[in-house]
Amino acid sequence: MALRFYWHLSSTAAADRRRAEWGDGDRPWVPARDAGSRRLQINHYDYLTQVARAAELTGFDGIVIPDEPEGEEPWIVTGNLLRETRRVQLVTAVAPGSASGVYHAKMAASVQRFSGDRQGWLIDPRQGPEAGDAIDEAEVPARAGELLTLLDGVWGDGPFDQEGRHFVVEKGGFGDLVRGRRRPPVWLRASQAPDADLLAHAEVLLLDTRLSIEALGDFVSGARDAYPNLRIAARIPLLARAEAADVAVERGRTAPSADTLVGTYDEVAATLADLERAGLDIAVLSATNQIHEVHVAGEQVIGRVRAAAIAA
Amino acid sequence: MSIDFYWRIPTHGCSSSIRERSFNRGDWSPLAPGNQTPGLVDGGPDGTSYLDHMAEIARAAEISGFVGGLLPSFPMTDDPWVISAALARATKAFRFMIAFQPGFLSPVRAARMSASLQRATNGRVVYNIITGGGGPAQRWWGDPFDHDDRYGRTTEFLDVMKGVWKDGPYTHKGRFYEVDNGALPPALAQEDLPTIYFSGSSEAALQSAARHADYYLSWLEPFGQLAQKFDQVKARTAELGRAIKCAIRVEVVARPTEEEAWREIELGFANVKAASRNEFGERRGDSVGVQRLAGLGVADARDWRDLIVSPNVWGGFSLLRPGPALGIVGSYENVAARLDELIGLGADSFILAATPHLEEAYRVGEEVLPLLGHRAVQRLEAAE
Numbered sequence: 001m002a003l004r005f006y007w008h009l010s011s012t013a014a015a016d017r018r019r020a021e022w023g024d025g026d027r028p029w030v031p032a033r034d035a036g037s038r039r040l041q042i043n044h045y046d047y048l049t050q051v052a053r054a055a056e057l058t059g060f061d062g063i064v065i066p067d068e069p070e071g072e073e074p075w076i077v078t079g080n081l082l083r084e085t086r087r088v089q090l091v092t093a094v095a096p097g098s099a100s101g102v103y104h105a106k107m108a109a110s111v112q113r114f115s116g117d118r119q120g121w122l123i124d125p126r127q128g129p130e131a132g133d134a135i136d137e138a139e140v141p142a143r144a145g146e147l148l149t150l151l152d153g154v155w156g157d158g159p160f161d162q163e164g165r166h167f168v169v170e171k172g173g174f175g176d177l178v179r180g181r182r183r184p185p186v187w188l189r190a191s192q193a194p195d196a197d198l199l200a201h202a203e204v205l206l207l208d209t210r211l212s213i214e215a216l217g218d219f220v221s222g223a224r225d226a227y228p229n230l231r232i233a234a235r236i237p238l239l240a241r242a243e244a245a246d247v248a249v250e251r252g253r254t255a256p257s258a259d260t261l262v263g264t265y266d267e268v269a270a271t272l273a274d275l276e277r278a279g280l281d282i283a284v285l286s287a288t289n290q291i292h293e294v295h296v297a298g299e300q301v302i303g304r305v306r307a308a309a310i311a312a
Numbered sequence: 313m314s315i316d317f318y319w320r321i322p323t324h325g326c327s328s329s330i331r332e333r334s335f336n337r338g339d340w341s342p343l344a345p346g347n348q349t350p351g352l353v354d355g356g357p358d359g360t361s362y363l364d365h366m367a368e369i370a371r372a373a374e375i376s377g378f379v380g381g382l383l384p385s386f387p388m389t390d391d392p393w394v395i396s397a398a399l400a401r402a403t404k405a406f407r408f409m410i411a412f413q414p415g416f417l418s419p420v421r422a423a424r425m426s427a428s429l430q431r432a433t434n435g436r437v438v439y440n441i442i443t444g445g446g447g448p449a450q451r452w453w454g455d456p457f458d459h460d461d462r463y464g465r466t467t468e469f470l471d472v473m474k475g476v477w478k479d480g481p482y483t484h485k486g487r488f489y490e491v492d493n494g495a496l497p498p499a500l501a502q503e504d505l506p507t508i509y510f511s512g513s514s515e516a517a518l519q520s521a522a523r524h525a526d527y528y529l530s531w532l533e534p535f536g537q538l539a540q541k542f543d544q545v546k547a548r549t550a551e552l553g554r555a556i557k558c559a560i561r562v563e564v565v566a567r568p569t570e571e572e573a574w575r576e577i578e579l580g581f582a583n584v585k586a587a588s589r590n591e592f593g594e595r596r597g598d599s600v601g602v603q604r605l606a607g608l609g610v611a612d613a614r615d616w617r618d619l620i621v622s623p624n625v626w627g628g629f630s631l632l633r634p635g636p637a638l639g640i641v642g643s644y645e646n647v648a649a650r651l652d653e654l655i656g657l658g659a660d661s662f663i664l665a666a667t668p669h670l671e672e673a674y675r676v677g678e679e680v681l682p683l684l685g686h687r688a689v690q691r692l693e694a695a696e
Contacts, residue, residue: 044499045400045432070497073421073428079397080432083363098421102454110394113339114363129492130481132420132472150454162454170451176340177388 002309003276005302006062006091006284007055008235011048011071013288019047048077049084051290058298059306062089064284067124069131075107082115091120091187096143097133101150101167108151108184109177117182122206123148125192139165141198148186148201155183187233190223199230204282207234210259213271217278224279233282234275236261238293240268240301269304276305315655317681318409319373319381319673320561320665321366323389330565330632330667331579337668338362366395367402369670376677380407382440382561382663386634387452393425400432409438409509409663414469415455415462420494422469423477427500437506440529441466443517463516464488470508470524477501509559509661518545522552527661531636532562534621535657542658559661560654563629563639566647566666566680570624573641577626581616584631610637624650633667647676648683655684 010016052063063081065074078092090111094104111119125144127133135143146164150172153160158173185203188194194202205227211219216234223232237260241247244264251262261268272283285301287293325338328346336347339362343352352358373381383392396408408429417425429437443466446459457465465488472489475482480495495501510525512518521528528545530538542558549556567573610628613619619628624642629635640650651662666672 041434043431043434049401072431072500073424075393076397076425076428076432079394080400082394083367083398084401086359095421097418099417100415100454102452103416107391107394110391113390114361114394114398116357116359116361129490130420130494132418132476132489132491132494134490134492167454168451168456169454171448172452172454175388177390 003272003280003305004061004282005059005297005305006064006089006233006282007051007060007290007294007297008064008066008284008286009048009051009055009077010066010068010286010288010290011044011077012068013290016047016051016288016290019044019291044072045077045080047291048072049081051294052081052085052088054291054294055298056085056088058295059302060088060294060298061282062091062120064091064122065093066122067093067095067127078111078119082111082118085118087118089118089120090115091122092184093124094121094147095124095127095131095133096147096166097127097135098131101147101162102154102169102172104147105151105154105174109155109174109181112178112181112184120185120187120204121151122187123189123192125189135166141192141195142166144194145197145201148198151183151186152201155181199227202230204231204233206284207232210257212258213261216259217275220275220280221278231281232279233284234280235284235286236272238268238285238287238297238301239263240265240296242300265300265304269301269308272301272305273308315659315684316379316559316661317377318407318661318663319369319376319378319676320663320669321369321373321381321383321395322665322667322669323366323384323392323395324386325362326365326369326667326669327633328668330576331583333580333583333632337365362390363395363398365670366390367399369673370399370403370406372670372673373677374403374406376673377681378664378673378677379405380409380436380438382409383411385411385413385442387449393429396437397429397432400429400436403436405436407436407438408433409440410506411440411442413442413453413455413462414466415453415457419469419472419489420476420491423473423496424500426473426506427477427496427503430503430506431500435504438509439506440509440511441470441525442511443520459514460516463512463514463520467520467523470520474505474524477503477505513541518548519552521545521556522549522554525549525556527557527559529559529561529663532560532625532638532640534638535625535653538654539657546658557660558658559663560659561636561663561665563635563665563667564647564676564680565639565641566644566672566676568643570641570643570646573643573646577628577641578616580632581619581628584628644679644683647680651680652684 065077067074074093078090123144126140143166146167150162150167154172154174155178157175159171160173162169186201187204187206188202190205190207191209239256239260239262241250256262285297325335325340327336335341341347383395385392392410426437443462468486468488472484476494477496481493483493484491507526509527509529510521511529565573565576619626621627624640624646626641627637629639630637640647
């Protein structure tokens with residue numbers, strides 16, 4: 001299958017925080033207020049929606065909606081986007097400790113019903129005590145496993161029973177609510193080193209370790225060999241410009257991290273084609289100043305990768 | 313004092329008529345004469361879903377003057393959080409009253425979701441906190457706690473949710489929840505806490521309501537019984553140091569004449585099968601609210617007139633659709649008069665509903681609500 005492209009939709013990136021009302025007060029002008037209302041009529045979701053639509057209009061296959069402690073809550077972003085987009089997959093970060101297992105599955109049922117089965121789950125297994133998630137480290141994989149077993153179990157007629165250490169269900173099952181609906185495909189993070197029990201529930205393994213771009217190719221081919229039945233995704237920060245001189249200017253301005261894919265449009269497209277040959281299925285691209293960079297990535301990079309594939 | 317009128321969004325399909333006990337609006341029933349089945353054209357998906365119909369109901373409600381709508385949450389309904397987030401941009405003024413049980417979400421997550429949703433809606437989130445009906449449904453949801461435990465948890469949940477939102481970094485080590493220096497990021501923390509509608513009829517519920525609720529929400533009960541309950545709630549919460557308002561959730565059948573309204577009931581009752589009556593008779597769970605309505609004899613009624621509880625109040629709505637038994641039936645003037653009466657007995661807010669929810673939002677908004685208060689005014693004028 002051809003390489004798929006997803007956009008990592010951040011709600012906290014510095015350049016983007018200035019957009020809509022997020023940076024209210026930090027900049028010389030803010031969007032117009034309704035005369036009769038204290039509240040802004042333009043808000044941050046207008047901006048996030050526009051980034052997602054831009055991704056859809058420039059050929060992305062999906063959006064990853066991360067759980068950033070300083071950002072918007074991912075289920076609310078997902079709900080907001082499902083009606084504002086038509087085609088892109090919506091991969092929502094799911095924290096097993098933040099809701100009951102049945103409730104997570106129940107919210108997913110509505111997202112699938114309303115979006116035409118476009119949701120996926122990216123498991124963030126542990127949040128920490130500041131989020132009220134005071135679980136023992138040793139219990140973290142077992143809890144994620146219980147959640148995914150529960151998701152499979154209630155996604156049908158049941159009766160599904162679970163007497164877990166973290167989740168309990170009696171005679172569960174969603175029946176008509178999910179009939180004909182796809183259970184959200186599950187993404188696991190490679191950085192969490194998921195064991196075989198967890199991987200048995202997953203469709204996608206996300207390589208999210210910060211590696212140099214040079215090392216990433218080996219990492220992808222290693223993952224491909226180890227998990228032949230999983231789709232392999234990689235998170236790839238992107239800095240692409242038309243000419244080498246433009247790249248140099250931008251590199252000087254932003255000092256990209258070592259895991260950033262930097263280069264001209266042709267160079268980054270060639271690297272992505274190499275990664276595809278190494279076994280990569282999904283590239284999750286990211287950059288700040290998203291409304292600009294989504295267009296760069298969609299029009300220039302995805303366009304080149306796909307045109308080259310057709311030419312070959 | 314102004315009275316807030318909310319509408320209801322049917323979150324598990326709707327029916328085109330109160331006469332039929334079927335959800336022929338929504339994708340729940342197969343294609344049949346009179347069945348809308350959004351999402352299907354010529355047997356294939358058409359890109360719409362039941363969400364689009366709910367969007368139209370919400371728009372009808374805001375166009376007709378309702379401040380918002382209740383989004384109920386049951387095992388077979390769609391989810392209120394997802395619906396609200398999805399309809400934030402499809403509506404302008406409509407407030408989303410989200411029904412949820414504290415056992416569903418961690419309090420920190422609830423704070424983040426709510427503050428994010430406040431931002432997405434420009435401050436239109438309202439809570440309907442439910443502590444759960446108990447019984448098999450509670451365990452279906454994956455919630456093993458008993459009745460009074462659940463109210464203890466509700467109180468603690470709201471303590472933590474508010475603490476993290478407004479008093480962060482917030483630390484708490486309680487019976488149900490533990491948080492260490494929890495807080496929302498500044499942009500989320502500046503959002504207002506949602507107004508809280510609170511349901512529950514037991515003493516455990518009242519103690520929790522007194523601490524956190526803005527509105528005490530009840531189904532319609534016989535008027536005298538309801539007035540007494542409102543008095544008790546207001547007195548008990550005053551003892552506990554807080555003022556609380558009262559709200560009523562009630563279905564109405566309003567028609568130009570009283571005869572036409574009762575005819576809807578007569579036809580609806582005629583369509584009820586014996587099996588449905590027995591289903592109602594089978595009471596499950598530990599809800600005190602359900603037990604309070606148990607003496608009405610709904611399961612035994614053989615004639616719709618047997619279920620008239622008082623003028624314009626009919627006790628058989630639970631036969632026509634899932635939900636509470638009592639509703640108001642009558643001419644536009646009758647319904648307005650009963651609502652006025654309830655305001656006189658202490659109601660500060662209403663959640664109204666009628667089937668079909670889309671068209672009836674217009675009817676009730678245009679024909680009934682403008683009549684409220686007029687009887688009192690007219691009486692005064694006559695006296696002069």
